[in-house]
Amino acid sequence: MTKWRKPDEVPFLRLEGVVKRFGDFAAVDGVSLDIYRKELFCLLGGSGCGKTTLLRMLAGFEQPTAGRIYLDGADITEAPPYERPINMMFQSYALFPHMSVESNVAFGLKQDGVARVEIRRRVAEALELVQLGPLAKRRPHQLSGGQRQRVALARCLVKRPKLLLLDEPLAALDKKLREHTQFELMNIQEEVGITFIVVTHDQEEAMSLSTRIAVMDRGQIAQVGTPTEIYEYPKSRFTANFIGSINFFDGKVARSEEGELTVTVPDLGRDLHVRSTRQLAIGSDVSVAVRPEKIVISRDPLDLPNSVRGKVRDLGYLGSVSVYRVELENGALIKVSAANTRHSAEREVDWDDEVYLGWRATSAVVLTE
Amino acid sequence: MSGAASEEPSGSGRRRAFWLSGRGLVSSIPYLWLLLFFLLPFAIVLKISLAEPIIAQPPFTPLFGPDGSLQATIDNFLFLLEDSLYIVAYLNSLKIAGISTLLCLLIGYPMAYGIARSPRAIRNILLLLVILPFWTSFLLRVYAWMGILRNNGLINNLLMWLGVIDQPIQMMNSDFAIYIGITYSYLPFMILPLYAALERLSPDLVEAAEDLGCRPWKAFLTITLPLSVPGIIAGSLLVFIPAVGEFVIPSLLGGPDSLMIGRVLWDEFFGNRDWPVASAVAIALLLVLVIPIMLFQRMNLRREGA
Numbered sequence: 001m002t003k004w005r006k007p008d009e010v011p012f013l014r015l016e017g018v019v020k021r022f023g024d025f026a027a028v029d030g031v032s033l034d035i036y037r038k039e040l041f042c043l044l045g046g047s048g049c050g051k052t053t054l055l056r057m058l059a060g061f062e063q064p065t066a067g068r069i070y071l072d073g074a075d076i077t078e079a080p081p082y083e084r085p086i087n088m089m090f091q092s093y094a095l096f097p098h099m100s101v102e103s104n105v106a107f108g109l110k111q112d113g114v115a116r117v118e119i120r121r122r123v124a125e126a127l128e129l130v131q132l133g134p135l136a137k138r139r140p141h142q143l144s145g146g147q148r149q150r151v152a153l154a155r156c157l158v159k160r161p162k163l164l165l166l167d168e169p170l171a172a173l174d175k176k177l178r179e180h181t182q183f184e185l186m187n188i189q190e191e192v193g194i195t196f197i198v199v200t201h202d203q204e205e206a207m208s209l210s211t212r213i214a215v216m217d218r219g220q221i222a223q224v225g226t227p228t229e230i231y232e233y234p235k236s237r238f239t240a241n242f243i244g245s246i247n248f249f250d251g252k253v254a255r256s257e258e259g260e261l262t263v264t265v266p267d268l269g270r271d272l273h274v275r276s277t278r279q280l281a282i283g284s285d286v287s288v289a290v291r292p293e294k295i296v297i298s299r300d301p302l303d304l305p306n307s308v309r310g311k312v313r314d315l316g317y318l319g320s321v322s323v324y325r326v327e328l329e330n331g332a333l334i335k336v337s338a339a340n341t342r343h344s345a346e347r348e349v350d351w352d353d354e355v356y357l358g359w360r361a362t363s364a365v366v367l368t369e
Numbered sequence: 370m371s372g373a374a375s376e377e378p379s380g381s382g383r384r385r386a387f388w389l390s391g392r393g394l395v396s397s398i399p400y401l402w403l404l405l406f407f408l409l410p411f412a413i414v415l416k417i418s419l420a421e422p423i424i425a426q427p428p429f430t431p432l433f434g435p436d437g438s439l440q441a442t443i444d445n446f447l448f449l450l451e452d453s454l455y456i457v458a459y460l461n462s463l464k465i466a467g468i469s470t471l472l473c474l475l476i477g478y479p480m481a482y483g484i485a486r487s488p489r490a491i492r493n494i495l496l497l498l499v500i501l502p503f504w505t506s507f508l509l510r511v512y513a514w515m516g517i518l519r520n521n522g523l524i525n526n527l528l529m530w531l532g533v534i535d536q537p538i539q540m541m542n543s544d545f546a547i548y549i550g551i552t553y554s555y556l557p558f559m560i561l562p563l564y565a566a567l568e569r570l571s572p573d574l575v576e577a578a579e580d581l582g583c584r585p586w587k588a589f590l591t592i593t594l595p596l597s598v599p600g601i602i603a604g605s606l607l608v609f610i611p612a613v614g615e616f617v618i619p620s621l622l623g624g625p626d627s628l629m630i631g632r633v634l635w636d637e638f639f640g641n642r643d644w645p646v647a648s649a650v651a652i653a654l655l656l657v658l659v660i661p662i663m664l665f666q667r668m669n670l671r672r673e674g675a
Contacts (some may be wrong), residue, residue, distance in 0.1 A: 088577075111581055156582070
């Protein structure tokens with residue numbers, strides 16, 4: 001699952017027990033994290049989870065209350081922003097309104113005292129990379145949102161930083177442009193080979209962009225992993241809920257044998273079977289979590305290890321998929337989504353239909369937190 | 370820019386509709402006010418400046434003679450150029466106003482910056498403190514400065530009591546006292562527009578500059594300062610223009626040799642009762658102030674258009 005990383009690779013950026021307090025409130029509460037060279041790493045979380053504070057500490061705008069930050073072997077915890085080989089792309093883009101696109105991009109190189117000829121060459125190169133060459137003489141207010149975003153990116157990239165921080169890079173763009181820019185960002189990252197850290201609240205964005213994701217909750221890291229790991233093997237109800245949607249069944253472990261758990265769910269009046277390598281004591285409290293798209297919905301009985309009956313209460317037609325809310329006999333609502341493989345005129349399941357829901361033992365995960 | 374222009378209402382029809390609408394009526398009140406209390410008096414003063422002084426009531430010749438002929442003269446303006454007193458007074462006024470404006474800027478900029486960067490909760494209190502002096506009479510405040518700067522005033526008494534000096538320092542009736550008076554009185558007019566400009570400036574921009582390699586001082590010079598230029602200009606004009614024509618502060622705090630144009634104007638009107646020359650002095654003062662501002666505006670427009 002970690003094709004992009006050699007097993008013995010040394011972390012490029014290392015955070016050790018980083019804490020940031022504002023008065024009594026701990027915005028970041030003991031974050032330790034290893035990020036590797038050329039990663040596109042996402043900090044994902046809701047508002048107020050501490051992701052932006054963490055990013056600002058990496059940029060040098062905030063000083064950690066405790067903990068150390070190492071970049072490429074050097075301790076940068078106390079270095080001021082202007083001495084770090086790190087650049088940040090602001091959510092507002094923070095383009096200098098009194099300078100042309102060209103001057104904005106050249107700004108960082110000028111501060112470093114790069115020779116004028118060299119500046120001109122590298123600025124042209126950076127503008128080429130983001131396809132803004134013809135707009136070099138424009139002012140920021142004469143550009144569209146997408147163009148401004150690209151200027152901000154070029155302004156950072158032209159300095160060839162060791163680490164690029166992006167604060168909600170796509171939040172200000174509309175949906176169509178966002179999708180396009182997302183791929184563009186990934187291509188550029190691959191082309192320049194700089195390590196990116198992206199802060200976002202948008203789980204879809206995090207899933208499609210990143211090599212790895214750190215899900216944050218109340219100043220702490222809830223889980224770190226590749227998008228697949230986070231989605232398929234969430235460690236807690238928080239992560240499971242935050243990424244995508246999921247159904248929970250609370251119960252107790254009844255049996256554990258050969259990598260398969262049997263969980264008694266009193267609400268359901270029946271046992272559920274989950275494939276899991278975890279060793280759990282008989283009788284311990286667990287939740288069985290199943291993603292909506294892993295559940296099969298049918299009007300006929302299903303030949304699957306887990307099967308329940310219910311009635312369709314809600315049906316959302318989203319074009320490529322339909323989302324069903326099925327009420328079980330005990331009153332619980334289960335979310336199911338199914339690809340619309342047939343034309344809607346020959347739809348199989350409709351409102352108020354009595355249906356069977358089923359899923360494989362490998363389709364669910366067991367959560368203890 | 371052509372896109373923006375095409376969206377604006379064009380044609381006299383729409384313009385007429387604007388002036389007749391409720392919004393138009395409301396915004397026409399200040400225009401009416403300016404017409405009545407600025408443009409009309411200005412026309413009267415201009416008329417007087419073209420007349421000749423006579424001993425009569427009023428003390429100047431009418432614009433049209435008894436036979437209906439126009440009797441206008443520019444002698445009064447030529448007279449201003451002949452007598453070096455007027456030119457010296459103009460230059461002295463410009464110098465005093467200029468230095469006072471600079472002092473206001475040097476003191477006001479850090480204050481405005483501090484207020485704009487202070488926590489939101491106390492920002493309004495700080496602004497209120499800036500305009501608090503307006504709650505007492507301007508005249509009283511200038512008199513208070515007389516009490517502070519006098520030979521046996523607050524500063525001299527304190528320094529003598531401390532033993533720093535044994536002779537009082539002459540501060541009253543000097544240019545120094547005028548600078549203090551003008552800077553003190555006009556400081557709020559500098560701070561408020563500067564505050565407005567600095568408050569609008571996103572802190573992201575300064576952080577971005579530091580992120581790109583600027584030390585804080587350099588970030589101030591390359592980002593904050595250029596972006597607050599509109600505030601600097603507005604504040605400087607608000608201080609400079611009234612300071613040039615200032616009459617009360619030089620009269621009360623200034624010495625006999627600190628001649629400012631406001632004083633000359635007063636002397637011509639009430640001492641010499643030469644209304645036409647006094648009017649010419651006033652008109653010339655206005656031209657001295659308005660022409661540079663208009664040139665500046667045109668330059669600005671051209672720069673923005675480019």
